[in-house]
Amino acid sequence: MRPIASVDTVAWGTPQSLSVGESGAQGSQASSEDLRLVERLRSGDEQVFTDLVNRYHGSLVRLASMHVSDRSIAEEVVQDTWMAVLEGLDRFEGRSSLKTWIFSILTNKAKTRGVRESRSIPASALMRDEDEADEPAVDPSWWQRSGHWKDYWTNYPQSWDEGTPEKALLDKEGATLLTEAIGALPPRLKQIIVLRDIEGLEAEEVCAILAVSDANQRVLLHRARARVRTMLEGYMEKRVKRA
Numbered sequence: 001m002r003p004i005a006s007v008d009t010v011a012w013g014t015p016q017s018l019s020v021g022e023s024g025a026q027g028s029q030a031s032s033e034d035l036r037l038v039e040r041l042r043s044g045d046e047q048v049f050t051d052l053v054n055r056y057h058g059s060l061v062r063l064a065s066m067h068v069s070d071r072s073i074a075e076e077v078v079q080d081t082w083m084a085v086l087e088g089l090d091r092f093e094g095r096s097s098l099k100t101w102i103f104s105i106l107t108n109k110a111k112t113r114g115v116r117e118s119r120s121i122p123a124s125a126l127m128r129d130e131d132e133a134d135e136p137a138v139d140p141s142w143w144q145r146s147g148h149w150k151d152y153w154t155n156y157p158q159s160w161d162e163g164t165p166e167k168a169l170l171d172k173e174g175a176t177l178l179t180e181a182i183g184a185l186p187p188r189l190k191q192i193i194v195l196r197d198i199e200g201l202e203a204e205e206v207c208a209i210l211a212v213s214d215a216n217q218r219v220l221l222h223r224a225r226a227r228v229r230t231m232l233e234g235y236m237e238k239r240v241k242r243a
Contacts, residue, residue: 028096028097028100028202028204028205029094029095029096029097030092030094030095030096030097030098031097034094034097034098034099035094037052037098038089038092038094038098041086041089042089042090049086052085052102053082056099056102056103057078059103059199060078060081060102060103060106061074061075061078062194062198062199063103063106063107063110063191063194063195063199064077064078064081064106064109064110064113066110066187066190066191066194067110067111067113067114067187068110068113068114068117069117073113073117074110076113077106077109077110077113078106080109081102081105081106081109084105084109085101085102085105088105096208097205099201099205100205100208100209103195103201103205103209104208104209107209107210177231177232178228178232181227181228181231181232182194182198182228184231185224185227185228188210188220189220189223189224189227190224191210192206192210192217192220192221192224193221193224193225193228195209195210196221197225203217203218203221
């Protein structure tokens with residue numbers, strides 16, 4: 001493959017010998033547009049590479065930041081990811097979408113860098129924290145525990161109108177609180193909610209990137225959303241009192 005000049009202009013660093021396949025990235029197959037872009041990249045089309053960087057770079061940095069200590073290191077991980085993308089093009093077989101493939105490379109590299117920084121959590125710990133079958137997604141205190149109304153709400157959730165967290169988060173204060181609530185989640189729950197609700201990836205893509213089943217992805221996403229909603233309850237109560 002002919003080198004793409006723009007790699008040097010953004011200080012990607014010295015290329016390393018990498019083996020980049022599509023194992024672990026088994027989402028929907030590459031579209032005809034994906035295959036066309038890959039062929040153009042293989043031929044050295046600089047504009048296609050620039051467009052991909054512009055489209056995904058910010059999202060990749062946010063995802064990398066969940067595994068490493070600061071943004072500068074996250075940027076390094078993303079730079080390494082783009083180098084791996086270029087070096088792995090000849091091994092791209094279209095068994096996943098181009099987007100899923102890129103995000104999967106980033107996830108693997110960010111985890112490796114996080115381990116090197118001793119910032120990652122062992123998989124066993126993640127399983128205990130997030131995948132425990134009997135862990136309730138919603139605080140048990142929200143339900144009646146006995147009597148005729150057992151298992152009904154003690155206080156009904158607010159309707160999805162002007163008083164909801166989603167509407168409130170349109171203001172700066174709420175947006176800041178949402179960022180803090182997501183940041184307080186355990187790593188895997190944070191990944192799920194960022195990929196699905198912030199980056200807008202489809203469930204199938206997230207399953208491929210994080211190597212989880214569809215059922216597990218749905219449980220984790222529900223749990224992440226429930227925890228964020230719980231953390232926003234106090235803020236919403238204050239808003240109602242101020243109104």
